[in-house]
Amino acid sequence: MRTPIIAGNWKMFKTMAEARAFAQEAKADNNTSGVQKVICAPFTALAALKEELAGTDIAIGAQNMHFEEQGAYTGEISATMLKEIGVEYVILGHSERRQYFNETDETVNKKVVAALAAGLVPIVCVGESLEQREAGETAEVVRTQTEGAFAGVDAAQVADTVIAYEPIWAIGTGKSSTAEDANETIAIIRSVIGERFGQATAEKVRIQYGGSVKPENIASYMAQPDIDGALVGGASLVADSYLQLVAGATSR
Numbered sequence: 001m002r003t004p005i006i007a008g009n010w011k012m013f014k015t016m017a018e019a020r021a022f023a024q025e026a027k028a029d030n031n032t033s034g035v036q037k038v039i040c041a042p043f044t045a046l047a048a049l050k051e052e053l054a055g056t057d058i059a060i061g062a063q064n065m066h067f068e069e070q071g072a073y074t075g076e077i078s079a080t081m082l083k084e085i086g087v088e089y090v091i092l093g094h095s096e097r098r099q100y101f102n103e104t105d106e107t108v109n110k111k112v113v114a115a116l117a118a119g120l121v122p123i124v125c126v127g128e129s130l131e132q133r134e135a136g137e138t139a140e141v142v143r144t145q146t147e148g149a150f151a152g153v154d155a156a157q158v159a160d161t162v163i164a165y166e167p168i169w170a171i172g173t174g175k176s177s178t179a180e181d182a183n184e185t186i187a188i189i190r191s192v193i194g195e196r197f198g199q200a201t202a203e204k205v206r207i208q209y210g211g212s213v214k215p216e217n218i219a220s221y222m223a224q225p226d227i228d229g230a231l232v233g234g235a236s237l238v239a240d241s242y243l244q245l246v247a248g249a250t251s252r
């Protein structure tokens, strides 16, 4: 049985003060168990968020990192730096990073390897564009991205990672994928993991859906057998909405 995971991806939203306010509200009302809770905040808010959430079951995550441990990489942040402040998860290969910051399957792979070596849990994002979907290329795109991200990683490590299937056309658009369609593609991703790393790994790896997930539609995704939670942008920015998503994930 896979524990559902609801990860908020705040993207470039919230100052440190706003993150503290969110945490205070969230911990006052945080009474759902059986769901892994993660908030992926901007780098500048991570330490404050960690401090506010100390003693709760809400983990913190980053939204990116560099694959080198240290060096002359102006503006970058390493896995070691994230670990030091208590970060447990890191989103890698989000489509916005692939689209605006030239992230490739190769750099995502290097980051996955570095994150695992440092003891961080990668949340690896895969997903097709509208053009690719309309051309019938969804399965091929998620296969290539999944195989690319985990190249050279051993099965035991893959089993402990999280994959987020996010069709690009559903991100921030209000156009969510149907739960059935999302489940179908997630099942393909799981079968790719099974082919490469064995059935036991495929059974264990958690695969989330992401793209316009809201408190109103979370239960429909969680009702699907292969969907293990959600990676949520907009609806994770308000504590009450985030906690409703968490509560909705218990329907699994």
Ligand SMILES: O=C[C@H](O)COP(=O)(O)O
Residues within 6 Å of the ligand: 009, 094, 166, 170, 171, 172, 173, 174, 210, 211, 212, 213, 231, 232, 233, 234, 235
């Ligand atoms: O990482 C989260 C996704 O990009 C989804 O964003 P959204 O929930 O605002 O559509």
